[in-house]
Amino acid sequence: MRKFIVTTALAAALAAPAFAAQPAEGENLADQQGLNYWILDAIKSLDPQLTTTRTDSDMIRQLFEGLMNEDEAGAMIPGAAESHEVSEDGLTYTFHLRDANWSNGDPVTAGDFVYAWRRAADPATASEYAWFIELMNIANASDVVKGDKSPEELGVKAVDDKTLEVTLSKPTPYFLKTLSHATTYPVPQKVIEAEGDNWTQPGKMVGNGAYVLQDHDLGVVATAVKNDQYWDADNTIIETVKFVTVNDQNIGLTRYLAGELDWMDSLPAGQFPRLKEEYPDQTVTVPWSCSYAYLFNLSDKGPEALKDLKVRQALAYGVDRDIIVDKILQGGQEPAYYWTHWATEGFEAPDIEMSHWTQPERIEKAKALLAEAGYGPDNPLKLTIQYNTSEDHKKLAVAVQQFWKAIGVQASLANYEWKVHTDRLQNQDFEVARYAWCADYNEPSTYLDYFRTDGYNNGKWSNADYDRLLSESATAENPAELYRQAEQILIGDMGLVPVYHYAKAQMFKPTLKGVPLENVMNTWYAKDMYRTAE
Template identity: 80%
Template sequence: MTKLFIATALAAVLALPAFAATPAEGEQLAEDQSLDFWILDAIKSLDPQLTSSRTDSDLIRQLFEGLLNEDAKGAMIPGAAESWEVSEDGLTYTFHLREAKWSNGDPVTAGDFVYAWQRAANPATASEYAWFIELMNITNAAEIVAGEKPPEELGARAVDDRTLEVTLSKPTPYFLKTLSHSTTYPAPQKVIEAEGDAWTQPGKLVGNGAYVLESHELGVQATAVRNENYWDAANTIMDRVTFVTVNDQNIGLTRYLAGEIDWMNTLPAGQFPRLQKEYPDQAVSTPWACSYSYLFNLSDKGPEALKDLRVRQALSYAVDRDIIVERILQGGQKPAYYWTHWAIEGFEPPEIEMAGWTQPERVEKAKALLAEAGYGPDNPLSLTIQYNTSEDHKKLAIAVQQFWKAIGVNVTLNNYEWKVHIDRLNNQDFEVARYAWCGDYNEASTFLDYFRSGGYNQGKYSNPEYDALLDQAATAENPAELYRQAEQLLIADMPLAPAYHYAQAQMINADLRGVPLENVMSSWYAKDMYRVAE
């Protein structure tokens, strides 16, 4: 095994300032070191191996710490692991854990990671993100997820309490980037076995992150306070972080402007231009690695009409993306004609033919395709679009309803709360659904793998040629061209109608420091933040 001593040693030393909030010279800290953060939907789960929600993950990231964290620009830096080594063949990673404690005072060990990863892969856990362990290419992960091998055969073992050895089935260039994702966080086996499903409740939840859960009123707010047992607690300035649920973004903005919320990271559609003029020191828009689409249900439970490629193409062509980003959202978003977010590191956007057409040309082609498929005034196509509760999602769904009406498609809109929306998606109980994917790590495969036959893939798209391209890319020295081909194939098959690539049009209290605006993943850590005196 070749020890990458210089690289890892430098990484550990140079990254240390990024672990903690570091006030600039001359800044005076405010007496109140608390953060009220807006969220749209109620927290679904605080179990790192069970959640599939970006909102949940933002809070889980405060309560737990993975092997690696992300710095302010999204680079991978030491977390629970202070250094690591990689074998010459790229198949074995050895992580050396720092001396750290759980919030109950127990030591954090390599076994806690082994338990968590086996738990995520174990079919009995019913993790919505079991596929993520498989995507990491850990030895035997695919077989364990499929129920063909026991979880104990996963390629992760505790050499000793502070040494974790991970073996991969093939070299995986993006492997380290997966290690800041919540699915890979350690889990306290003793607590989970003692408390069962109740282990994530306030007073019972034990984590190894910078904060510990103090209270959680479902659909109202959840509050975490500093974990004095966190290994770097001495350098954590923010004392308290509260996640405030406000389903209506306009009400959320009103509460922000009233001083009840300190950070709102998704502004109501159309509000950013005004707010940027009125609050130039608070309103900011930055790229965010999420893509918004309308997902087609191609499973046996989906409508027969969507099995016809011509229908799917017509629906996608008819979506006027310029109206969506320029007239409805107005927050720096970009029209999407492919799936992967344009700002992902190393991504080379594909050339998509329809992107070069005018919208009238797209509409005419859409009408012709529907006619070819047998739909028209005498046989109109009717579909239902499902979306989760949000004024913005509603505005967009109404817009798409009108876009599709213009080509002769009748659309019914169904609104569900987030948890119900996701449950219906997971069970293929939908026809067309509003869906957005936020990257789990900063590499194109995090988007493309969603549509892999064994991926999360709630619409159940499947194409062996697509899967083969992703398999090749996983070990390619430069996978960009394979990702580009996969994108082109995906859009040729059109299992979705891409709508736009996200930007985060947000309001941030002028006294708040440490928000990672240059991290396209938008992964943030309250421990790296602080407030200055006005």
Template identity: 75%
Template structure:
């Protein structure tokens, strides 16, 4: 039930009911309440300030909890914050915290959020997500991130132990949506300061989520058990979570079928067969991620990629329909722009080459390469396609290798484990590379900000007009128009090769309940799951 609160300084506050695992009438719970899920890669860091990947977030969401969480449809509902107030000018948010505890029994306070957020923005932390504080438009975030102001000047404050205040530099319509992101989670200051980088190790990790960390065998497994100190532990049914790392998707499926995993990604091309054989287990739902091949446009990148005609030719040559319909076969959609088509409020841009036939794209690609001086009668064009270990990524890289060969490009494949792959990307130690971006919140800026000059932007593309559009969108009455124009610039300059927009194509054991199937971000909280007796 929605509740309206009034204060003299602030206009409104909203309190929402929290979600919890709640068996339906007539459902009988299974005796064993455990859940085992699949991870493709080793988790780089259990530190919310240093985690950068989706799988790490999946684990951290069980161990830590932010101000807000999401319901099964992706709507924002209370986490640690029971309610919040928004000032009339939409620049000040005041969060009222519930009685929550850390797993060691200490109270969770507003100071824990202040410490956590300052730590992300502090250059000394070297957080790869420091820019997220800028994206949230936290007051002074840019100057703090750049080291021009000390972290204590970030626009966050503990009014008292139960009251956390955030000041923004601009009204930000999507601000509340950012608060389920792992970089905004609180951190136990005394534990971090006592243990240093070791605070994330089993036996030392202190969290405020529904589960606590029992063990972490890097690249093998993560084991978590129910946290009795969690504020809603009485409504948490699953008692144990296990994440298993299996680099081979086909092996992971075999382990699912053997009963070792409760949820696993379906390998490329196998969804139609599995849906027919196991209609109650195979699913395909929209998933807010986009798959792409990045170009290294930094000084360390190949000279050939500096030529727009070459980048256009490489993009045109990729047969997206073949990838989606023949290789993946799981409900994905071909991508001719960056932002996922299902993002709330997104208006698709008008991209000319998306209307061409693939034969027309290939002919145009050949002509552009010739014009740029490559191909028959010109210089040979050799490139390396880098991808991280996974059979699906390999299949796509092989397909792209063939598409490029058809226009006269010699592409070699380079496979690395996830950590090495991402380290190479961050150091611009690649030529072209497989990448994907998943939305940090359900709004187009989460995709577009990636390619901002000061954004994550591993390929180091830069365009002043693009940057200005994103800056203007923060105060625009209709940011969708700015986003559409930004997409047209991004693709017009072919900063990347968008390939397809994701669908979540998984096998889920039929006795699992509470798994969200209508949340575009596919964020999930095991505290809302339970198993029924079969």
């Protein structure tokens, strides 16, 4: 089969160093090359095929490396694969792996990727991200995930130790963008088979990334140290990376200002204006491809009231997004009237009718809709809003509680720790729940596929026309138009309450160099950073 190198961008990337940790002329490196990074919630899993959270993925990205990485602007660059080719019909990708070792000295092979991808799709693994393998459109993925075909029939094979061949079921323009996601990272088969569920523990974990897990005090701190076996170890400057868990953002800020943390990438609500004035060289806000929303439980376990579109519309209209963004958060966020983050590459925003109304108009319409649905002073709608532990999430939940009170809804609040919150979401044990989705790759389908009937979709909203549009978008000449139509359906049926599009209001020490500020995914690699002397 005749093939050709896919992009000139890749060729250019190959001609340049594949690392960004390059001190500028005149900069002196600090004696201590460490990074103390703040996280809000304890790490849930460090298994690439079992993780579901952004926090976990940020650490996993230091410990493992996929076929592709992202540069400081979010462009795809070589990772474990130093080059690739694609067939003329767009269905077969051939990746050529660089010479690299696992942290135990074993060579990284194409078979390691085959094992990992089959493992992700295998129902026996019970990966909550098995759908991601389907989303990549790997041949036979859906049948494997459903258990109708064996994992060995997944469209991925090792031609030899250094050559990986991937067969897709249909051309997928965003396929390469999926390859920096944790689900696609290789994992060491013999270690997993020997250690079982304990293979991710310090001292047992074997990875192919720039760092190795040294210790992990769950909910306190996880420490990774430089992996001397990493293929680019000679150009990796940061020696130690610590993920420090602080459940209270205000306490996290206090610890940052005291010098205990080097990077806090989510400032407490309302603090950015003051901090930017007091610490202008440490404080910045940039768009971040995540969207904040309240999910409705539309499954059989959800409240009957939410099955009524009028109720869902009333609840969405009742939320004053301008107060949330301008008065509570104050960190560069944008009000959301649709799901996909506005800065997503290739996204054309839909024209959502309620975005043109004033808030008093929305409140008036919300009250009328609730009355039509049979709710009022003598029969108030009662709901519970679930959120995970965070002062910011609490502030927003309290605000929404008050917004809904203004339209006659009695909302109570239920707070759970992160793991319990996510478990309840995945089991549909909620009524209305705070949720956020951060893009897995920089393309609109990463948001829209969430709400497919067979997507991750914790609220179990379902619409056949929506599913059809997303299926057609995979091979469409103009997928942006289909994405726009899908957004219109999602919001027209009010499958959720979109609240705001994220920005990363953050602080990091002036001596920390290489923090990516132009990548809307906010994907970062400690190997691309360094510390300068004070």
